[in-house]
Amino acid sequence: MNFFKTLDETLNAPNPTDKFSLLEKLWQAFINDGVTYDDEPIHLLKTPAYSGFCTVVDPRTLAKRTKLSTQEGRITFIHAIAHIEYSAVDLALDAAYRFRNMPHDYYKDWLEVACDEMRHFRLLEELLKSQGSFYGDLPVHDALFEAAQRTQESFLDRMAIVPRFMEANGLDANPRLITRLSGFKKESFIQEFISVLEIILEEEVDHVLKGDRWFSYACEKEGVDKSVYFDIVEKYYPDTFPKQIDINVKARQEAGFSCSELKKIGDVRCEN
Numbered sequence: 001m002n003f004f005k006t007l008d009e010t011l012n013a014p015n016p017t018d019k020f021s022l023l024e025k026l027w028q029a030f031i032n033d034g035v036t037y038d039d040e041p042i043h044l045l046k047t048p049a050y051s052g053f054c055t056v057v058d059p060r061t062l063a064k065r066t067k068l069s070t071q072e073g074r075i076t077f078i079h080a081i082a083h084i085e086y087s088a089v090d091l092a093l094d095a096a097y098r099f100r101n102m103p104h105d106y107y108k109d110w111l112e113v114a115c116d117e118m119r120h121f122r123l124l125e126e127l128l129k130s131q132g133s134f135y136g137d138l139p140v141h142d143a144l145f146e147a148a149q150r151t152q153e154s155f156l157d158r159m160a161i162v163p164r165f166m167e168a169n170g171l172d173a174n175p176r177l178i179t180r181l182s183g184f185k186k187e188s189f190i191q192e193f194i195s196v197l198e199i200i201l202e203e204e205v206d207h208v209l210k211g212d213r214w215f216s217y218a219c220e221k222e223g224v225d226k227s228v229y230f231d232i233v234e235k236y237y238p239d240t241f242p243k244q245i246d247i248n249v250k251a252r253q254e255a256g257f258s259c260s261e262l263k264k265i266g267d268v269r270c271e272n
Helices: 003-011 016-031 071-098 104-130 143-150 155-184 188-222 228-236 249-254 259-265
Strands: none
Touching: 003 016, 003 071, 016 071, 016 104, 071 104, 071 143, 071 155, 071 188, 104 188, 143 155, 155 188, 155 228, 155 249, 188 249, 249 259
16 A cells, blocks of 8 residues: 555545545554555645535634533534544644654554544544534634644644644643533433543543654754744744643643643643
């Protein structure tokens, strides 16, 4: 199987069914040493593949995810998270597709992440279906795609912004959502939703850790200190740190963040 050509086809698949079918075939070929690393040209990111079946809008116009007591509010919440997971599949695939001549473990890591994100999406899609909805039923934003687009020419920046910034922020947000849902925990649907979020949280720690590993690799390759992370985040998202929020210190440390880094991110107490 032609590795980079298949990655390109998977990234641009017009719907989840086609994308996941291609991804599963690629993963099986990869783990069975059935891929060749071709000279497929690297295409610039222009339009997210999901724009063919989702209405993409400015994130400021999206409905607020506040009414967890209503079916409509729950659908809105789940749809938003499903979109993040679907976008994350493409972010992982693009990390493998865009950066060439990397160690074998690099491609293995990001294909593993893509498969995890695919599974997360499917779990959330089942929850949506149980509520009479489906992915693409509501408008979505392209913030994650934009992050990939803006960092497509810098391996160092991509590893800093996508796994170590955007995905790491999810480690903080996920427990807060679980806490909000706990008020409705007696309902079986909410219990299922919480279980899915707990699976996502546990596995996202490993995803951020993979990103941390390859960010460290990029820093070493370019001869820069890991503290450049804060300069990169400031370049793309000015005035982000420090942020006074509930930081998931334990999860972030497990994912490779040092205590000194966490203290720059927010008002936390921790030990290295």
